[in-house]
Amino acid sequence: MSPHGNPEAPASSAAEVATEAAKVPAGPATPAAAAAEAKAEATDRNVWPIWEVFVRSSRGLSHVHAGSLHAPDAAMALRNARDLYTRRNEGVSIWVVPADAIASSDPDAKGAFFESPQGKDYRHATYYTKSEGVKHL
Amino acid sequence: MSTPETKEAHTEGHGDISVGVSGAGASGDGSASATRITPGNALRPEDIALQVSRGTAKPSEDAAEFALRLGDDALVLAQRLGHWISRAPELEEDVALGNIALDQLGHARSFLSYAGGLNGKSEDDLAYFRGEEEFRSLELFEQPNGDFAVTIARQFVVSYYQFELYRRLTESTDSTLAGIAAKAVKEVDYHRDHSAQWVLRLALGTDESRQRIIHGFKVIWPYVDELFRDDELTGRLAESGAGVEPSSLRADFDRLTGEVLAEAELEVPQVPAAGGGGRQGKHSEHLGYLLAEMQVLARQFPGASW
Numbered sequence: 001m002s003p004h005g006n007p008e009a010p011a012s013s014a015a016e017v018a019t020e021a022a023k024v025p026a027g028p029a030t031p032a033a034a035a036a037e038a039k040a041e042a043t044d045r046n047v048w049p050i051w052e053v054f055v056r057s058s059r060g061l062s063h064v065h066a067g068s069l070h071a072p073d074a075a076m077a078l079r080n081a082r083d084l085y086t087r088r089n090e091g092v093s094i095w096v097v098p099a100d101a102i103a104s105s106d107p108d109a110k111g112a113f114f115e116s117p118q119g120k121d122y123r124h125a126t127y128y129t130k131s132e133g134v135k136h137l
Numbered sequence: 138m139s140t141p142e143t144k145e146a147h148t149e150g151h152g153d154i155s156v157g158v159s160g161a162g163a164s165g166d167g168s169a170s171a172t173r174i175t176p177g178n179a180l181r182p183e184d185i186a187l188q189v190s191r192g193t194a195k196p197s198e199d200a201a202e203f204a205l206r207l208g209d210d211a212l213v214l215a216q217r218l219g220h221w222i223s224r225a226p227e228l229e230e231d232v233a234l235g236n237i238a239l240d241q242l243g244h245a246r247s248f249l250s251y252a253g254g255l256n257g258k259s260e261d262d263l264a265y266f267r268g269e270e271e272f273r274s275l276e277l278f279e280q281p282n283g284d285f286a287v288t289i290a291r292q293f294v295v296s297y298y299q300f301e302l303y304r305r306l307t308e309s310t311d312s313t314l315a316g317i318a319a320k321a322v323k324e325v326d327y328h329r330d331h332s333a334q335w336v337l338r339l340a341l342g343t344d345e346s347r348q349r350i351i352h353g354f355k356v357i358w359p360y361v362d363e364l365f366r367d368d369e370l371t372g373r374l375a376e377s378g379a380g381v382e383p384s385s386l387r388a389d390f391d392r393l394t395g396e397v398l399a400e401a402e403l404e405v406p407q408v409p410a411a412g413g414g415g416r417q418g419k420h421s422e423h424l425g426y427l428l429a430e431m432q433v434l435a436r437q438f439p440g441a442s443w
Binding site: 071075076082083087088 | 175176227228229230232233236327331334338
């Protein structure tokens, strides 16, 4: 979840992080699909590979997934990212990652994969009552 | 604007983070969203037009002519580059060339707005209602796009020339020219990087791409000499400190382009220099067609807006 999210107001940044994460392409679901993809890549060498772009909007914040693009190599991917995703002062730093270097959780496994934390209120700071006289809480 | 304020209220208590955010506000940006946008803070063409109309900035006759020259260079190149929209090898490169075109258009608007201040003309008057012989752009800028390699070769030469020019103009005694140059030099610095990256990739890529960039430089290089020709105007401006002698840029241009060309294992083409004459309004056959396309709407429907 969001590193600085407030559990009492999860609507702001926590939700943003969650939706952004969902946009990352899941990648090939099965080994067969991966093999087919690799084969397609090998036969069509004219297509530039896809890169995922992460933009940090200002110092002290984290990089956030902004989208993806085509580029022949990492240096050009950074430049294309600059042109496509920072046209309106969105960022001070960019990361680019080859899309096939990202491993992602299986979108269909939502229940089992993410069920455990549900109902475990004690994992949130708000579960606990504030002790009297403790400053800076 | 209520959202960012709410957010700031929420982050209170995470002391160092919120301090970091508000402290980083050089561009007024303090949000975690990658899609948050700000207009930024820089000298815009509109600011110059406003200064000119208020009379707080008025060019000398020489400075106006100089601004007209640089404005026309940028305007003609912007029109050329704009042609690549939807035609570049990849969508990403389409946007890159479009961005460079828009940078150049911005410089043109600033320079022309300032030049027009001499006798009350607007940037549009100068861009749309002058004939071919009234344009002061150099021949290099109107050269046809050719294939992608020719465009990259032209952009490579232009951006290394403009960088040296604008870098020096930031010290101009004419504060408006200095201001325009200060904004432009950072953008042109990126144009240098973009074109140098492509020169390297085309030259060291496949046999085909290498032949293309070699051909591109051969086509473009005859127009390099004209960039560095001095005349009476630049002499007077250099003396007053408002401008620079183009010839004084040549050594740095040769050195820096030479470094990239050497890395790309390319040689400076040995070709005779073209005649030139753009600063006197003598242009190659290409400019007329370019202007016809650029000006047709404004001339057909004077005062049209959308």
